[in-house]
Amino acid sequence: MSLLKDAEDVSQKKHIIIAGAGIIGTSTAYYLSKHFSDSISAITIIDPSGKIAPAASGKAGGFLALDWNDYSSVGPLSRRSFDLHSQLANEFGKETIMYRRLTCASISVRNGGGVGNKPSGKKLTGVEWASDLNEDKDAAGVAVGFRPLGDESTIAQVHPKMLCETLWKAVTENSSIESNIVKEKVVDSVHDDNGNLTGVTLGDGTIVNGDRLLWATGPWTTIGNCMVGVKYHSVLIPTEKVLTQSVFYDGFGDPEIYPRPDGTAYCCGFPDAAVKVVEEPGKEEVRQEKVDEIVDAVRKCSGGKEGALGKEPQLAQSCYLPTTIDNVPIMGEIEGKNGCFVASGHSCWGILNGPATGESMASLIMTGESRHLNLSSFNPNRFG
DSSP, X not given: OHHHHHHHHHHHSEEEEEEOOSHHHHHXXXXXXXXXXXXXXXXXXXXXXXXXXXXXXXXXXXXXXXXXXTTSTTHHXXXXXXXXXXXXXXXXXXXXXXXXXXXXXXXXXXEOOSTXXXXXXXXXXXXXXXXXXXXXXXXXXXXXXXEEXXXXXXXXXXXXXXXXXXXXXXXXXXXXXEEEEEESOEEEEEEOTTSOEEEEEETTSOEEEOSEEEXXXXXXXXXXXXXXEEEEEEEEXXXXXXXXXXXXXXXXXXXXXXXXXXXXXXXXXXXXXXXXXXXXXXXXXXXXXXXXXXXXXXXXXXXXXXXXXXSOOSEEEEEEEEEEXXXXXXXXXXXXXXXXXXXXXXXXXXXXXXXXXXXXXXXXXXXXXXXXXXXXXXXXXXGO
């Protein structure tokens, strides 16, 4: 009798397929495993790269802000996710995902340094980055304004790739669930005569059986034909010391700098125009002129070659930020496709909002509702 019951329980468990191995896919897999393992037989992530976080989720800055989205539809999502990041850091260990709290500032920089120009000598209180910028006669820029944008209570950071890998590792360590990552592309969903999902078709023609499908494919998402990608280049530059202040510069192209606790700084800026993405995930072209543009701007803003970021970059990369045509993410079940869900379009806030998105989608997939957040603003069917 008990053996028959066990067999029935196994047959009722769901095989969840996730298309996309970025922050949304791995977060959803983690919360599925954490909260619904009794109802799940397997979780399979399918990604063209066969790797975790091959695109934007592995190349992002990892900047987290509690309240910057408060006056938008994403506000509650961001607040919930900011707290979840803290919980994940406590669970996995801050060092494991390179999580920490820090401060953030906006610094206005203008032309004024350089040979023959006399620096002002004025120091701006609270500026960690450019403390000697105005004293350096060879510096191209002079700091003329400072505005705090947050302190340790509202600002944090995480290493995106380390976070994604740690989330997936936690799934693989759940002995009650079979976990797999497949190197392929999900082409379409497969349904029976009643419209219920039975699996997915891969790019090589293989059919993988499954009970639920989540499209978490970032700028490659085709649901509703509403997704574009904004290409960003970034560089990782060693710093003389470990810095604790993220900076949004105003001037010289407005570069953004996110220092990390390992003695490096993630620097980015000068985005391309939004496009339909055709480059493959993890194979995005890195254009040297864009790299040079970022490095030049960063040096002008932070003290020149003798400043905090005078060293040569140890890494240059590019990725696409997934953005919907109305700048609001899509999260929910796909109308007319039973068992199919989508979550994408989080733009520059993908890493911040990843955990709460994953938590919400896991709940929606398994129970039919999101337990912590109202997802009505993100209805993917608004695009048809």
